[in-house]
Amino acid sequence: MPTFEVEFRAVFDEQKHRELNSFLQEHGTDLGADDKRVWFFVMPDKLLKVTHNTSRHTAKVTLKLTKIGHGSSFEEIEFVIPENEVATAVRLFTSLGHDYLLEPTILRHNFEFDGVEIALKYSKSWGYHAELEIVVDDMAKKPEAEHKIAEFAEKLGLTLMDDEELRAFTDQIEANYVHPEEAAS
Numbered sequence: 001m002p003t004f005e006v007e008f009r010a011v012f013d014e015q016k017h018r019e020l021n022s023f024l025q026e027h028g029t030d031l032g033a034d035d036k037r038v039w040f041f042v043m044p045d046k047l048l049k050v051t052h053n054t055s056r057h058t059a060k061v062t063l064k065l066t067k068i069g070h071g072s073s074f075e076e077i078e079f080v081i082p083e084n085e086v087a088t089a090v091r092l093f094t095s096l097g098h099d100y101l102l103e104p105t106i107l108r109h110n111f112e113f114d115g116v117e118i119a120l121k122y123s124k125s126w127g128y129h130a131e132l133e134i135v136v137d138d139m140a141k142k143p144e145a146e147h148k149i150a151e152f153a154e155k156l157g158l159t160l161m162d163d164e165e166l167r168a169f170t171d172q173i174e175a176n177y178v179h180p181e182e183a184a185s
Contacts, residue, residue, distance in 0.1 A: 006145035010158040028113035041098040
């Protein structure tokens with residue numbers, strides 16, 4: 001049975017990141033560090049990525065059937081790959097003609113609070129930000145999940161990005177990206 005992530009993002013400064021971390025350490029369930037290297041393959045209407053979880057020494061390939069900025073819910077298809085096969089997976093998708101964006105370090109710490117999973121993150125392209133998510137098994141539950149995330153964000157003093165902001169943000173990242181190999185030459 002497919003599952004759907006109902007997910008929103010908020011961008012903030014380092015001070016807000018510290019405040020959220022302190023609050024969630026005290027009041028939430030600490031799900032641990034979840035640092036990653038991620039290769040995002042550029043597709044017009046989907047998000048394909050290879051993820052090397054450096055904190056947990058795992059890896060996976062994920063296809064989100066909706067691109068960021070095109071709605072708050074994503075059906076995902078993913079499968080685990082051996083950690084030592086990350087380079088092979090990247091080569092496979094590159095050989096199929098997919099260009100990619102590399103986030104060499106995404107610092108991430110996961111929490112759960114009041115039924116919402118919160119990932120506090122820092123990356124070069126996004127800066128300090130959070131993903132707030134509820135996984136549902138039926139799209140009929142999406143409005144309830146969206147409402148719960150919005151209420152939760154308000155309690156934490158977070159402004160959730162809307163689709164237009166997300167599209168503009170991710171389009172800018174894609175338009176200005178330079179591959180690490182190209183930057184070295």
